[in-house]
Amino acid sequence: MNKHVKNLAPEATDLSRRSFLVGTAATGLVLGYAASGIDQALAAPAPANFEPSVWYAIAPDGLVTVTCGKADMGQHVASTMAQIVAEELGASWKDMRVQLASNDPKYNDPVLGAQITGGSWSTMMNFDAMSRAGAAGRIALTEAAAASMGVPAGELVVRDSRISHAKSKKSMSFAEVVKSGKATKTFTADDLKAIKLKTADQYTMIGVSVPQLDIPLKVNGTAKYGIDTMLPGMVYGALVTPPVRYGATVKSVDDSAAKKLPGFIKAVTLDDKTTTTTGWVVAVANTYAQAKKAAEALKISYDGGPNAKLSSESLLTEAKRLQGLSDSGQFFVKDGDPDAAFGSAAKVLEAEYTTNINIHAPMEPMNATAEFKGDILHIYSGNQFATRSGAIAAGAAGIDPKFVVMHQTWLGGGFGRRLDADMMVPAVQAAKATGKPVKVIYTRENDMTMDFSRPLTYQKVKAGMDGDGKVVALSHDVVSAWPTARWGIPDFLSPSVDKKGPLDAFTVNGADFFYTVPNHYVRAIKNEMAHNATPSGQLRSVAPGWTFWAIESMVDEIAHATGKDPALLRVELLDGKGKNDGGAQRLRNTLLAAMGLAGYGTKKLPKGEGMGVACVSSQERATASWTACVAHVAVAPSGEVTVKKLTVATDVGTQVNPDGIRAQVEGAALWGMSLALFEKATLKDGGIEQTNFDSYTPLRMSQLPEVAVNVIANGEKATGVGEPAVTVVAPAIGNAVFNAVGARVRGLPITAEAVKAAMKA
Amino acid sequence: MPNLNINGRNMSVEAANDTPLLWVIREQLQMTGTKFGCGAGLCGACTVHLNGEAVRSCQTSLADAVGKKITTIEGLSAKGDHPLQKAWVAEQVPQCGYCQSGQIMQAAALLSKNTNPTKEEVVAHMDGNLCRCMTYSRIQKAIMRAASDMRTASATGSERRAT
Numbered sequence: 001m002n003k004h005v006k007n008l009a010p011e012a013t014d015l016s017r018r019s020f021l022v023g024t025a026a027t028g029l030v031l032g033y034a035a036s037g038i039d040q041a042l043a044a045p046a047p048a049n050f051e052p053s054v055w056y057a058i059a060p061d062g063l064v065t066v067t068c069g070k071a072d073m074g075q076h077v078a079s080t081m082a083q084i085v086a087e088e089l090g091a092s093w094k095d096m097r098v099q100l101a102s103n104d105p106k107y108n109d110p111v112l113g114a115q116i117t118g119g120s121w122s123t124m125m126n127f128d129a130m131s132r133a134g135a136a137g138r139i140a141l142t143e144a145a146a147a148s149m150g151v152p153a154g155e156l157v158v159r160d161s162r163i164s165h166a167k168s169k170k171s172m173s174f175a176e177v178v179k180s181g182k183a184t185k186t187f188t189a190d191d192l193k194a195i196k197l198k199t200a201d202q203y204t205m206i207g208v209s210v211p212q213l214d215i216p217l218k219v220n221g222t223a224k225y226g227i228d229t230m231l232p233g234m235v236y237g238a239l240v241t242p243p244v245r246y247g248a249t250v251k252s253v254d255d256s257a258a259k260k261l262p263g264f265i266k267a268v269t270l271d272d273k274t275t276t277t278t279g280w281v282v283a284v285a286n287t288y289a290q291a292k293k294a295a296e297a298l299k300i301s302y303d304g305g306p307n308a309k310l311s312s313e314s315l316l317t318e319a320k321r322l323q324g325l326s327d328s329g330q331f332f333v334k335d336g337d338p339d340a341a342f343g344s345a346a347k348v349l350e351a352e353y354t355t356n357i358n359i360h361a362p363m364e365p366m367n368a369t370a371e372f373k374g375d376i377l378h379i380y381s382g383n384q385f386a387t388r389s390g391a392i393a394a395g396a397a398g399i400d401p402k403f404v405v406m407h408q409t410w411l412g413g414g415f416g417r418r419l420d421a422d423m424m425v426p427a428v429q430a431a432k433a434t435g436k437p438v439k440v441i442y443t444r445e446n447d448m449t450m451d452f453s454r455p456l457t458y459q460k461v462k463a464g465m466d467g468d469g470k471v472v473a474l475s476h477d478v479v480s481a482w483p484t485a486r487w488g489i490p491d492f493l494s495p496s497v498d499k500k501g502p503l504d505a506f507t508v509n510g511a512d513f514f515y516t517v518p519n520h521y522v523r524a525i526k527n528e529m530a531h532n533a534t535p536s537g538q539l540r541s542v543a544p545g546w547t548f549w550a551i552e553s554m555v556d557e558i559a560h561a562t563g564k565d566p567a568l569l570r571v572e573l574l575d576g577k578g579k580n581d582g583g584a585q586r587l588r589n590t591l592l593a594a595m596g597l598a599g600y601g602t603k604k605l606p607k608g609e610g611m612g613v614a615c616v617s618s619q620e621r622a623t624a625s626w627t628a629c630v631a632h633v634a635v636a637p638s639g640e641v642t643v644k645k646l647t648v649a650t651d652v653g654t655q656v657n658p659d660g661i662r663a664q665v666e667g668a669a670l671w672g673m674s675l676a677l678f679e680k681a682t683l684k685d686g687g688i689e690q691t692n693f694d695s696y697t698p699l700r701m702s703q704l705p706e707v708a709v710n711v712i713a714n715g716e717k718a719t720g721v722g723e724p725a726v727t728v729v730a731p732a733i734g735n736a737v738f739n740a741v742g743a744r745v746r747g748l749p750i751t752a753e754a755v756k757a758a759m760k761a
Numbered sequence: 762m763p764n765l766n767i768n769g770r771n772m773s774v775e776a777a778n779d780t781p782l783l784w785v786i787r788e789q790l791q792m793t794g795t796k797f798g799c800g801a802g803l804c805g806a807c808t809v810h811l812n813g814e815a816v817r818s819c820q821t822s823l824a825d826a827v828g829k830k831i832t833t834i835e836g837l838s839a840k841g842d843h844p845l846q847k848a849w850v851a852e853q854v855p856q857c858g859y860c861q862s863g864q865i866m867q868a869a870a871l872l873s874k875n876t877n878p879t880k881e882e883v884v885a886h887m888d889g890n891l892c893r894c895m896t897y898s899r900i901q902k903a904i905m906r907a908a909s910d911m912r913t914a915s916a917t918g919s920e921r922r923a924t
Contacts, residue, residue, distance in 0.1 A: 211850070700897075
């Protein structure tokens with residue numbers, strides 16, 4: 001037993017060590033490792049298969065199965081990985097299949113050294129590895145075919161899963177080569193590095209909108225999500241979560257009424273040493289409907305804890321207080337001397353920008369199924385961060401993380417929510433307490449009130465202009481909960497430029513923009529009160545969702561204060577000088593493309609309508625996709641905003657699947673609009689007030705504007721598209737509202753009341 | 762033990778009368794294509810047909826479903842080839858896909874009565890179905906494509922009969 005854990009490194013990481021090496025592929029975390037069961041289905045191919053790389057196997061029938069180590073939450077990343085492999089391998093698309101990896105460290109991201117999906121990083125960081133894996137397979141198959149045919153390998157051509165020799169008219173299919181058993185060549189890391197990859201002009205698969213491999217399963221009900229897990233003998237857990245988001249403790253549980261209900265097994269009060277949850281109880285029963293009834297019948301008394309009186313207002317007040325202190329926070333950017341420059345500026349503008357709490361609310365509520373089998377803890381849950389979630393599951397079970405196997409499924413939406421691992425805790429502890437496999441399903445109310453939300457943010461931006469209206473200084477304070485600091489993984493934090501210790505760059509990313517401003521500082525200030533009361537998470541696009549709201553609104557305000565066109569001011573600031581060389585020009589070009597496509601400055605608009613622009617990079621400077629938006633809105637005298645059209649242009653360098661990119665960019669832009677206009681959560685008495693889709697209200701079909709997506713592929717390396725278009729839309733809409741009726745709204749979401757109030761002002 | 766007629770088959774189930782049909786379908790019958798989204802009839806992920814009408818199975822009790830013909834995504838077509846399912850693939854609608862069973866079932870109820878809906882009719886009929894990936898424009902396109910395919914098929918069918 002446990003032969004599968006033999007090869008674990010002795011320093012196998014656990015939660016207490018919390019070591020995490022980003023950017024070092026060779027030393028990826030060794031956490032829970034694939035064991036029996038799924039591995040035969042998911043990971044270990046039958047012996048007759050040809051497995052030129054950990055990333056795929058070719059079966060004797062010629063089918064190529066790519067194992068995707070990234071979470072597929074609707075961005076079709078598994079299909080994208082298969083497409084990159086297929087390009088270099090020379091396989092026909094109809095022969096490609098995908099499967100989802102377990103948490104075996106061999107499937108760790110080649111750049112990140114862990115299994116984590118986010119940041120619009122996947123395509124950019126896996127393009128090279130998948131290309132080389134595909135090419136290695138082609139080389140091995142070609143050499144085997146050459147030996148079989150008795151011709152020189154160099155004269156063979158590979159196309160559509162077939163290897164052909166023109167002169168002799170001989171050819172072999174991939175299936176025939178694999179069946180011959182002669183494809184045995186292996187590649188070292190150096191061999192892989194030495195392979196000469198195709199150039200873009202040789203691509204036949206990259207840049208083609210092949211059908212996504214997961215879509216057929218998603219139209220006939222057969223795609224399996226975590227919530228669809230069925231295990232023999234499995235029972236169900238329903239949660240009772242406390243009225244306070246974080247910090248409550250259970251004083252007593254009276255299960256006398258629950259005990260009288262059919263199917264009830266046990267109420268389990270969580271003892272969560274990972275501190276992911278506080279004050280949770282799981283009612284376990286034979287069916288979920290019975291578990292829910294039992295949960296409702298439990299009488300639980302709580303100590304509300306230190307956050308029980310807090311509200312959104314208190315978090316905002318605290319944020320303002322912290323911002324006002326000169327020694328708050330740490331510097332993320334410090335260029336030149338803004339204070340001196342403000343002193344000599346001809347004009348200074350100052351503004352505060354806020355965003356409210358936002359909830360992920362993926363359509364598949366959080367859930368996890370846990371089963372102890374021998375020494376191994378099996379977890380079934382669609383998850384974006386198998387490496388850390390496995391460690392949380394282990395922490396909840398009190399076992400070493402190397403004994404946890406994470407079974408990946410399709411994710412019914414991720415958006416960053418499934419980077420967190422809270423759902424592991426009730427499933428694991430209920431399974432442990434009952435000795436049965438347990439599936440815990442959150443109600444929508446649990447899901448919304450216990451979200452690791454986008455934090456409430458408060459930003460103060462100050463800009464100084466010289467006598468010619470040129471921006472010479474900009475200071476930017478960002479106050480928020482720190483989502484990534486909560487993970488306890490030092491390598492996900494960044495050093496501060498003032499050497500005051502690490503900061504959470506996932507709260508300020510984007511503020512290090514590509515505009516040229518000689519004197520510029522950005523300060524990251526942790527709102528400890530918000531951090532404790534509303535443990536925050538990564539919500540699609542993360543910090544740029546609020547930093548660009550502030551910056552792109554302020555640039556507009558500067559333009560109006562200096563009598564310039566807001567779009568042309570951006571062009572002026574994107575001069576590509578110094579550290580901004582390259583990126584600034586790409587962003588400028590993207591903005592100009594969006595302006596042209598939208599008819600910016602050329603279309604005559606009726607009264608009450610307006611256009612606004614914004615342009616963004618995201619997430620990090622090093623992983624930017626250049627994105628610009630022109631929003632066209634109509635504003636009613638009541639202040640109600642109708643978005644007539646969003647024109648989005650995005651420079652992604654190289655397109656793998658153009659149709660997939662358009663789908664992602666459109667979805668991201670509509671997320672941006674939904675956050676800009678329709679989504680708002682609030683904290684009251686320590687709890688999130690919104691509990692379901694009647695009070696938390698993402699965009700519906702009737703609110704859909706026209707969305708024009710334009711993708712620029714200029715041959716630079718492929719970048720990500722899941723997120724950047726989220727961040728560009730809110731400031732574009734805000735700026736359009738100003739353009740339409742002269743109302744400047746500085747808080748998200750933009751409500752009719754706020755617009756009306758600003759119109760009067 | 763109540764009997765359910767589901768996707769053309771009679772199946773006996775064991776659950777209390779007030780159990781939401783959703784959980785009976787998912788757990789007892791192990792048909793997991795019908796999804797749980799909100800438990801309150803606010804999102805449409807659990808949509809099935811009762812006697813051809815689209816209903817939220819999280820708001821329908823087992824007792825209310827007895828004696829009626831229930832259709833789930835698994836039973837919408839014999840081979841997953843309902844015009845809507847084909848259109849959903851052609852337009853590459855799903856992203857995460859979780860809401861799409863409900864979207865397709867909701868749309869199917871519309872097209873079974875009206876194969877020539879206006880855009881406004883589509884929006885009015887579909888507005889209760891949330892898609893967090895925001896695939897709405899593709900959903901609209903796919904419904905229009907399926908409607909057009911159904912009209913063509915029925916026109917071709919009548920021509921055949923005529924000749």
